[in-house]
Amino acid sequence: MTASTLSHWILAYVTLLLLIIFLCSLYSEVRRRRFDPRPSDDRIFRCRDCAYVYTDDPTVDRARCPHCGCMNDPFSF
Numbered sequence: 001m002t003a004s005t006l007s008h009w010i011l012a013y014v015t016l017l018l019l020i021i022f023l024c025s026l027y028s029e030v031r032r033r034r035f036d037p038r039p040s041d042d043r044i045f046r047c048r049d050c051a052y053v054y055t056d057d058p059t060v061d062r063a064r065c066p067h068c069g070c071m072n073d074p075f076s077f
């Protein structure tokens with residue numbers, strides 16, 4: 001085996017390894033984008049009586065607590 005053939009094998013090995021790493025990163029990026037959760041527009045409510053935290057539709061101004069039934073205003077940060 002000559003030195004030229006050996007260097008070609010090493011080049012092919014490194015190229016194949018880099019190609020595999022590139023394809024793995026591409027696959028990982030596609031999977032991350034597919035399963036990336038979208039931010040929700042739902043309002044967050046925190047019950048003033050039992051401190052239960054729940055969400056409701058963005059169009060609702062006041063929501064009833066599913067735990068104790070108390071009406072609550074949306075929670076603001």
Ligand SMILES: [Zn+2]
Nearest residue numbers: 047050065068
């Ligand atoms: Zn409650």
